[in-house]
Amino acid sequence: MTIYNCPGCLLPDNDSYCKKCLKDLFDGKKVNHILSFTRPEFDKVKRESGSRLSLSGIQLKHSLRLEKNKLVLTEENGQYILKPISSGQFENLDQVPANEHLTMQIANQVYKLNTAANGIIFFADGEPAFISRRFDVLKTGKRMLQEDFAQISERTEDTHGKNYKYDFSYEEIGELIKKFVNAYPVEIEKYFRIILFNYLFSNGDAHLKNFSLYRSEIYGDYLLTPFYDLINTSLHVPGESDLALDMFKEGFETKSYKASSKYTLPDFIEFASRLGINEKRMLKIFVEMLSGSEQVKFLINNSFLNDKLKVKYLESYNQKHKRLET
Ligand SMILES: [Zn+2]
Incomplete structure (x- = not known):
């Protein structure tokens, strides 16, 4: 998955998350913009875990946790929300992650609105997803009310x-x-x-x-x-x-x-x-x-x-x- 713009802030001449985005999203850990699992593997794990997919609006949401430099799926203590492409009746659904990412970046970068740290991330087979950091999880691991x-x-x-x-x-x-x-x-x-x-x-x-x-x-x-x-x-x-x-x-x-x-x-x-x-x-x-x-x-x-x-x-x-x- 070759990219040319930072999949966090969209600034050019970056082949992965830039330094600032690594800091904002992953506390500076060198996390790759490609996940270690493919979309079909991910769907299989979700099915086998018996967890119910929650459908909020038009999007599916899943929890991820950072283990060393790797993002893994988790049922508990999630630190990130992953929204992959979902299926349904709406138009251009394969473009939803890119749309949400762009809109969040414009809000934050252009209009200085406080948003959850976010980026695009790719499954190992190249399919993009939207990832955002849960702002209710404090550095200590405690949850904000x-x-x-x-x-x-x-x-x-x-x-x-x-x-x-x-x-x-x-x-x-x-x-x-x-x-x-x-x-x-x-x-x-x-x-x-x-x-x-x-x-x-x-x-x-x-x-x-x-x-x-x-x-x-x-x-x-x-x-x-x-x-x-x-x-x-x-x-x-x-x-x-x-x-x-x-x-x-x-x-x-x-x-x-x-x-x-x-x-x-x-x-x-x-x-x-x-x-x-x-x-x-x-x-x-x-x-x-x-x-x-x-x-x-x-x-x-x-x-x-x-x-x-x-x-x-x-x-x-x-x-x-x-x-x-x-
Ligand atoms: Zn960046």
């Missing part, structure tokens, strides 16, 4: 039906952040940025379980966890709605939304003000989130997506970007 917003809002399939992860609004998540997070002024800006990011990069499946709080070891209060599961869903589910949840609670719609049925700049201005972000900060965030196009293009080109989807990815970004310029 974290709760997603389905838990925080006390919604389950039993209490709120099959659609419970989607039957909520981003405004209401903001209200819960206000209620539980002391560092609200700082954390709510991160939250606003990720909603804008999800819109710009067509992450149309950011539901209640894709946002979480954890308890800070040092201060003992609640903070947003790093962001995860960021992916441009429009490449796999064409025609999906722009956002997974309604932006506003109780069916509120802005005038512009009523006219076009699309979220545009006035919606985000209203949203920011409802979150309690003042105008000056809001403007600064807009300017930052609407810049970086050149770096976005650079990362798309260096990504592991095929050429057809590189074009589509850039198109979807340009289209959303344009909507926010007006």
Whole structure:
């Protein structure tokens, strides 16, 4: 498996993980970008272990643990999450790992959003998978207490039906952040940025379980966890709605939304003000989130997506970007 860009940060002239990515992903251990087992071998082990594959959205997830310099499959004490290509009805499924990797890298590198450390890794037979480091496992091996917003809002399939992860609004998540997070002024800006990011990069499946709080070891209060599961869903589910949840609670719609049925700049201005972000900060965030196009293009080109989807990815970004310029 010859590669030319780092399968972590996508910077060119790297035939494996660069130094920085080895540090971020594996604490500096020289881990190869090719796993020691093939995809069929992996499927066989999973079947024989009798473990049930958990299907979250369109993706399968498995746990890995680092033993010396080697990643091995594990049922317990996983340090990494591996998402191989899964099968199903959606389009371009073989491109899902490259898409998630690219989207996570753009979030972190271009927009400085805190994300789980991640990369592309290959099975021994060359098939790519997405790998991310579990941020809830501390260096000591201890697990951080974290709760997603389905838990925080006390919604389950039993209490709120099959659609419970989607039957909520981003405004209401903001209200819960206000209620539980002391560092609200700082954390709510991160939250606003990720909603804008999800819109710009067509992450149309950011539901209640894709946002979480954890308890800070040092201060003992609640903070947003790093962001995860960021992916441009429009490449796999064409025609999906722009956002997974309604932006506003109780069916509120802005005038512009009523006219076009699309979220545009006035919606985000209203949203920011409802979150309690003042105008000056809001403007600064807009300017930052609407810049970086050149770096976005650079990362798309260096990504592991095929050429057809590189074009589509850039198109979807340009289209959303344009909507926010007006
Ligand atoms: Zn790198």
